Amino acid sequence: MLLTKNKHSLASLVLWSILHAVFRSTCDIGERFLEEFSCKLCCVCVRVQRELFDMEPWEQPREEFQLLKKLGEGHFGEVWEAVWITKKQKVAIKMLKQGTDTKLDEFVKEVHALKKLHHPKLIELLALCTRGEPVYIVTELMTKGSLKSYLSTPEGQVLTSAHLIYMAGQIAEGMAYLEDRHIVHRDLAARNILVGEDLVCKVADFGLARIIKVIMAGCQRCPWKSIPVRWTAPEAALYQRFSVKSDVWSFGVLLYEIMSRGKMPYDGKNNKEVLEILSSGYRLPCPNRCPPNIYRIMLECWHAEASKRPSFHALHSQLENIYSRIYFKTIEV
Numbered sequence: 261m262l263l264t265k266n267k268h269s270l271a272s273l274v275l276w277s278i279l280h281a282v283f284r285s286t287c288d289i290g291e292r293f294l295e296e297f298s299c300k301l302c303c304v305c306v307r308v309q310r311e312l313f314d315m316e317p318w319e320q321p322r323e324e325f326q327l328l329k330k331l332g333e334g335h336f337g338e339v340w341e342a343v344w345i346t347k348k349q350k351v352a353i354k355m356l357k358q359g360t361d362t363k364l365d366e367f368v369k370e371v372h373a374l375k376k377l378h379h380p381k382l383i384e385l386l387a388l389c390t391r392g393e394p395v396y397i398v399t400e401l402m403t404k405g406s407l408k409s410y411l412s413t414p415e416g417q418v419l420t421s422a423h424l425i426y427m428a429g430q431i432a433e434g435m436a437y438l439e440d441r442h443i444v445h446r447d448l449a450a451r452n453i454l455v456g457e458d459l460v461c462k463v464a465d466f467g468l469a470r471i472i473k474v475i476m477a478g479c480q481r482c483p484w485k486s487i488p489v490r491w492t493a494p495e496a497a498l499y500q501r502f503s504v505k506s507d508v509w510s511f512g513v514l515l516y517e518i519m520s521r522g523k524m525p526y527d528g529k530n531n532k533e534v535l536e537i538l539s540s541g542y543r544l545p546c547p548n549r550c551p552p553n554i555y556r557i558m559l560e561c562w563h564a565e566a567s568k569r570p571s572f573h574a575l576h577s578q579l580e581n582i583y584s585r586i587y588f589k590t591i592e593v
Contacts, residue, residue, distance in 0.1 A: 320387040322396065325353060331405075337394065341401060344386070351386055354397040377441070381434030383454055383464040402454035402462065410455045411522030419459075421551055422586045424518050427461045429579035434463040435511065436572035439504050446502050448510035449491045450517040489531040490524075494538050495566060505566035511575065512561025513544070519554055520547035553582060 324345055331339045337356040344351050378384070389396035407427070410416045431453055438445060445452075445463070452465040487497060493509035495501040513525050525544055526534045543562050546555040557578060563569045570578075 318385070318388045319391070320389055320398070322389045322392065324387075325351070325389070325396065325398065327353065342398075344398070350401050352399050352401045354399070356393075356395040356397070377438075377443075379434060379437040381430050381462050382437065383462045402456045402460075404455040404457075406451050407453035407455050407461065408450035408517070408522060411450065411518070417521055419521070421519075421549065421554075422583060423459060424521075425551075425554065425579055425583045425586065427455075427459055428515055428518050429576060429583055430461040431463060431514065432511065432572050432576035432579055434461075435507060436576050438463070439507075439572045442504070444502050444504060445507050445510070446496070447488055447491070448507055448514055449488060450514055450522070453514070489534050490526050493566065494535065494564075497535060501566075503566060504572070505569045508561050508569040508572065508575070509566075511572070512558045515554065515558050515561070516544050516547060519550040523547065551582070 326343045326345055328341045328343060328350075331341055331352070333339070337354055340353045340355060342351050342353045343349070383402070384400045385397070386400060387396075387398040389398070404410045411419075435445065435448070445465070447465055448463075452463065454462050454464050456462070489497050491510045491513045493506035496503075496506040496509075516525055517523065526537075529537070541564075543559060546552070546558075557570075557575065560570050561575075
């Protein structure tokens with residue numbers, strides 16, 4: 261990754277992203293960065309001195325939390341299942357590696373912005389422990405982990421089309437909430453959806469691309485290397501034109517992941533090859549056992565003209581209608 265005049269350390273940018281985006285499977289974070297963030301550093305990162313500051317009511321003493329078991333470990337730290345002792349509530353705790361710096365003004369601004377986002381289909385930030393190290397980021401616990409991981413399990417592999425459409429509809433609902441508030445996710449993918457009991461799905465990491473944008477400001481020689489090309493609309497991957505409509509394109513790829521039960525999009529091709537075939541008009545094929553009307557939705561999401569892609573409200577409505585008709589067995593899909 262190239263950083264020219266940017267004075268933020270890479271760790272600072274990642275922490276900012278995580279605090280705004282809340283949480284995702286730490287194993288997926290490591291995989292994502294290893295696969296997609298492959299550029300080289302071209303200048304020394306400057307450490308930002310961390311100071312104590314007031315984050316009430318988010319800040320909680322570390323003693324409030326009892327660690328139960330380690331759920332995973334990735335590039336930037338560990339994720340633990342824990343108990344919030346006074347509330348007697350199970351939570352997930354992301355423990356950032358020691359030595360991670362924060363840019364305090366941006367950190368405070370992003371956390372305060374996060375307070376305004378509340379929706380049952382978005383992952384919720386519960387608390388922070390920033391005094392001392394390691395920093396704790398406390399979120400609600402989603403018992404089945406990331407959708408990407410869940411789809412690869414035996415349980416995920418036997419889900420019916422109705423189950424999969426039900427999950428996709430929930431994601432569209434959460435994205436419609438962000439759409440109404442003009443918030444662009446920029447990294448919508450199965451790795452950034454968390455799954456709980458009864459197939460409840462919630463959107464995570466809805467702030468990552470703000471960090472990508474900062475990084476790319478000093479990385480014009482290879483901008484497409486710093487974003488998840490397989491999930492990104494061509495106008496965003498090539499020209500950094502991110503919008504709600506580029507999120508809709510990503511939702512189409514996510515829908516492909518869901519209906520293929522976890523298959524890698526454009527498997528066997530590198531980022532450059534993906535951009536080339538998309539420019540020539542290629543689109544992912546219909547997954548096996550995918551209902552034709554669901555594949556038509558994918559194709560609508562992948563329209564070359566961003567303005568002609570559907571809204572998330574329209575996507576949610578379509579998926580809800582299809583699911584209802586399957587559930588009540590009024591049509592064959």
